Amino acid sequence: MIKDITIGQYFPGNSVLHRMDPRVKILLTGVFIVMLFAAKGIEGLAVGILFTVTAFLFSKIPLKMMGKSLKPIIPIVIFTAVLNLFFIRTGKVLWEWKIIKLTQEGIDTSLFMVIRIICLICGSSLLTYTTSPIDLTDAIERLMSPLKKIKVPVHELAMMMTIALRFIPTLIEETDKIMSAQKARGADMETGSLMQKAKAMIPILIPLFVASFRHAEELALAMECRCYHGGEGRTRMKQLKMSILDLWGSLFCGVFLAGVIVIDRVLG
């Protein structure tokens, strides 16, 4: 059913990660990515894995959800693994058949890459799992606000994103209703050739467009009635505030980053 599409992947909760400031979370996700790419050897990566697992445990997100976010990247993982397995031709040869050659180095590298990708996806999806889309846009707006100096309409962009996010469920609901109404008039959307199916979308798309324009007009009017005039001098109902949690989070992240670098230097 069309309703089952989830928007973003926010998983409501009250864990430590949920309560952290979204700005800090975005920045720390950046640090996390640096951490993974700083790791040159398997030992450094082990620290990265440890960090991912700890962050995951702190987030209290069910393991099932993690599996869900990994599903779409399975092809990429397989592709990376195969590429590294067969195209790295240096190192001790383990098995050879015609032009195919498996080497120890190939296996090591492909394992390393696969683990790194999985960590990358799991770790960064924690950001979207623990931060609502609205908080996320808010934080992006704040982080990008220096760009206002070079005339980038940061507030307007963020506002557009917020509005778009807000209206996705509304439009899904509307699509459902219109589909039901046209089905009740005998519209047939399941059978027929591709051309016929495309044509069958018209009775749904037109009312949907009309509805979107209506929503846009009503919303614009409502915003004007409330004296909305853009970002200049605008204060927020929900202030983003950093707390001691964010300090601990940053410290935690910093320690692991240092850990990765040191271990790589010492053992690598």
Place this chain on the structure above:
Amino acid sequence: MAVIKTEDLTYVYGDGTPFRKVAVDHVNLEIEKGDFAGIIGHTGSGKSTLIQHFNGLLRPTSGSVYIDGERLWDNKARLRPIRFKVGLVFQYPEYQLFEETVYKDIAFGPKNMGLDEDEIDRRIKETAKLVGLSDSVMQKSPFELSGGQKRRVAIAGVMAMEPEVLILDEPASGLDPKGREQILGMIKEYHKAKGNTVLLVSHSMEDIARNVSKILVMNDSKLFCYDETAKVFHRSAELEKMGLAVPQVTRVFDRLKAMGFDMGEDVYTVKFGSGLLLDRLGKKGAK
């Protein structure tokens, strides 16, 4: 034989999620051919959910629906013919209009039925007359019309399919009293002209009392009763406990009864009530 029959019909929204909601709960119901019935119930009582089962738009979570003795969902290919047999007009149907002209929009349903041109034309002309759309309006874009006119076009779009059962979800909501009266009038006209079964969901007890002969009451996802109008309004105390008001005139006569002026009969339309009252007063010699 009952044209609509349900057996332990149950529907659950969002089953298996934290938002699980039983919207229709073990409903057993038989609606006879030719009935003109009103469906009432407080907001969220499951009226809209219930009627969407009658033409196979929603699949029961458990239980079954029979149309003319045929069990729905046994054969999915039969659902489309069933939808031509049971026409459903949604709440705010004007938002489903899409064609270039009113004429073409009304033709959408009949065309889907695979009728020939002449028959489609005949039906459109007939329904247009019934709902009061003039020839000049028929060639306009539906998006140029007023809200009330759009509503009529949308209802005509389903009526032109000449369904054996016509179901309307709050067809008069959001209209002024005159608009309401016209919409309800044309529904009544349709029922009279065709003798088809008509189900009418409404929040207005007055509208219901004036038009229908039977009432179906939904309460908290359950069927409370399906009975003759008089018998249902007779249970005014129970209805009020559910948050449903009986028609104002019924309340007036209830109070009169409590004060000792028993009229002997239940009153639920102003016309009948005033007649009764004048009668009584006349008998006593007053003018």
